[in-house]
Amino acid sequence: MWQLYQFPLCPFSRKIRLLMAEKGVGYDLVREDPWAPSDMFHNLNAAGATPVVVDEEKGITLADSRAIAEYFEETVDASPMINGTAANRAEIRRLVALFDENFYNDVTAPLLLERMKKRLIYKQPPDSRALREAMKNAHGHLDYMDWLIDNRPWLAGSTMSLADLAAAAQISVADYLGGIDWKGHEQTRGWYSVFKSRPSFRPLLSERMDVIKPPAHYALVDG
Structure with a gap:
C-alpha cells in the first residue's frame, strides 16, 4: 500500500490524490505540515515539499507531483491521464x-x-x-x-x-x-x-x- 505524505491545502498533494483515486490506486494519507516538516519527511524529500509517495515493500519513494504523476501514468494502465497523440x-x-x-x-x-x-x-x-x-x-x-x-x-x-x-x-x-x-x-x-x-x-x-x-x-x- 502506498503512503501519500501530503498537506490538506497543498494543491499538488490534491492533484496526486485525484490521480491515484481516478486510477484506482490505494493509498494511506500521512499529514505533513509545510511549516513544520518532520525529520523523517526531510529524509524522504530533501526539498521538504509535499507530496511524496512511498511504497516500503517495493522500496520506492517518489517526490514532486509531476514526477509522481508521470510514474503512475507509466505504471498503471487504468484511466490514462496523459493520452492521445x-x-x-x-x-x-x-x-x-x-x-x-x-x-x-x-x-x-x-x-x-x-x-x-x-x-x-x-x-x-x-x-x-x-x-x-x-x-x-x-x-x-x-x-x-x-x-x-x-x-x-x-x-x-x-x-x-x-x-x-x-x-x-x-x-x-x-x-x-x-x-x-x-x-x-x-x-x-x-x-x-x-x-x-x-x-x-x-x-x-x-x-x-x-x-x-x-x-x-x-x-x-x-x-
Missing part, C-alpha cells in the same frame, strides 16, 4: 505547467500566505491588497479556462486529463480560501461542478482545517 500529450503537459506554476504563483500561493500562513504561523492579519490582487488574477485565469471549455469538451481536448486534475486541485484550494468569485464564469463553474460530483473529489471536499473554514458553497456540487 504526441501533440495532445504536449498540450496536456503545457496546461499542467500553466496551473502548477502560473495559477499557483498568481492565485493559490498568495491566498495560502494571506489566509492560512499569516493566521496560523505569523499571527498576522491578511493584506487586503494582496487578496484583491490574487482574486483579480483568478479572474484572468478563469477567463482563459472559460475559453478552453467553450472550444473543447475538457481543458486539453476530448477526454479528461491530468490538466483537468491539476486545474481542479488549484481551484479547490483557492475556493476553500474564499479566493474564487464565480460570477461571469459559468463555463468553468459548470466544468468544476462535474469534478465536485466525482467520487475521487468527494473526500477532498469533506476535509476541513482546524481553524480555517471554507465558504458555505465550497462542498456543494452546484455551488
Whole structure:
C-alpha cells in the first residue's frame, strides 16, 4: 500500500490524490505540515515539499507531483491521464505547467500566505491588497479556462486529463480560501461542478482545517 505524505491545502498533494483515486490506486494519507516538516519527511524529500509517495515493500519513494504523476501514468494502465497523440500529450503537459506554476504563483500561493500562513504561523492579519490582487488574477485565469471549455469538451481536448486534475486541485484550494468569485464564469463553474460530483473529489471536499473554514458553497456540487 502506498503512503501519500501530503498537506490538506497543498494543491499538488490534491492533484496526486485525484490521480491515484481516478486510477484506482490505494493509498494511506500521512499529514505533513509545510511549516513544520518532520525529520523523517526531510529524509524522504530533501526539498521538504509535499507530496511524496512511498511504497516500503517495493522500496520506492517518489517526490514532486509531476514526477509522481508521470510514474503512475507509466505504471498503471487504468484511466490514462496523459493520452492521445504526441501533440495532445504536449498540450496536456503545457496546461499542467500553466496551473502548477502560473495559477499557483498568481492565485493559490498568495491566498495560502494571506489566509492560512499569516493566521496560523505569523499571527498576522491578511493584506487586503494582496487578496484583491490574487482574486483579480483568478479572474484572468478563469477567463482563459472559460475559453478552453467553450472550444473543447475538457481543458486539453476530448477526454479528461491530468490538466483537468491539476486545474481542479488549484481551484479547490483557492475556493476553500474564499479566493474564487464565480460570477461571469459559468463555463468553468459548470466544468468544476462535474469534478465536485466525482467520487475521487468527494473526500477532498469533506476535509476541513482546524481553524480555517471554507465558504458555505465550497462542498456543494452546484455551488
